[in-house]
Amino acid sequence: MSLIFSRQCEYALQAVIYLALNKNGSHVPIKDLTRKLKIPYHFLGKIMQDLTRKGLLVSEKGPRGGFALAMPACDITLFHIVDAIDGADFTRTCVMGFPECSGKKPCSVHGQWASLRDGIYAMLVSKNIEELSRTMQKPGYPGVLP
Amino acid sequence: MSLIFSRQCEYALQAVIYLALNKNGSHVPIKDLTRKLKIPYHFLGKIMQDLTRKGLLVSEKGPRGGFALAMPACDITLFHIVDAIDGADFTRTCVMGFPECSGKKPCSVHGQWASLRDGIYAMLVSKNIEELSRTMQKPGYPGVLP
DNA sequence: TTATATTCAGACTATTTAGTCTGAATATAA
DNA sequence: TTATATTCAGACTAAATAGTCTGAATATAA
Secondary structure, three states: OOOOOOHHHHHHHHHHHHHHHOOOOOOEOHHHHHHHHOOOHHHHHHHHHHHHHOOOEEEEOOOOOEEEEOOOHHHOEHHHHHHHHOOOHHHOOOOOOOOOOOOOOOOOOHHHHHHHHHHHHHHHHHOEHHHHHHHHOOOOOOOOOO | OOOOOOHHHHHHHHHHHHHHHOOOOOOEOHHHHHHHHOOOHHHHHHHHHHHHHOOOEEEEOOOOOEEEEOOOHHHOEHHHHHHHHOOOHHHOOOOOOOOOOOOOOOOOOHHHHHHHHHHHHHHHHHOEHHHHHHHHHOOOOOOOOO
């Protein structure tokens, strides 16, 4: 299978976008997230704890507890989340896996892949969670709608 | 970890490019391939067998046996190999993993991702193995050089 | 015909990723 | 203070991917 981001990372992106919909800054428990997003409960729990340790989220225990963004939604980009979960190796490694491939010894698609990869990176850093969650709320958009 | 192609697929791409360097149409044994490409012997064996079953390679047993391209190198694109090993799901699925994401119900990066993904696809179908192997032979190029 | 070099099939192990379970810690509200 | 709702840690299982091993089949060359 080819993929871009790990499943964990996909879940993380979905969950953080969902959190950003919660305007009033209150905490959202995992139970709410899994209900809306169809993500396995305990698995999501671990991912959220991870994002909390990485400083992207804050958490609160007990009744009325849960998770919230650690900073304004407009300050969190897709790249922050991807980097926290999967890392940014894909910005550095050869598409065809040649170990010695580099600027000096480029593989035969090195240059072309570099510009595609830069396009992906540019998208990830340009999109902030506030903007994304706003778009997702429009009618006809999937996943995170009530 | 984020990645584009599975390790198997990376190995397959490298091996097929290496085969294309073998102009005289003779068969190349796995032993030669693993020596040059530093790919685990038996693992590469399975991958080559797979590509043979898929019709991209032909094989011959015994002394002076090995693998060769089943068709002219210029007729094999990167996409043929990727499709044979990893499949082409990445051309269809949502980057953020929203199950309902589609043209009608797009996620908030759907359109932008679509054009990036199309760029990747275009590269894969436009690059044929003959051309790539030729480029790889130039001095300073990695991996498959003698 | 016999030794040898290879593919090939299939069972096996190892590692990574995905996902589950249990119980402790803690905050809130009744 | 007690019941309850949550995070959190860590051990566990499951599935997918990566990689190894053995031996049979087969083609070549001596």
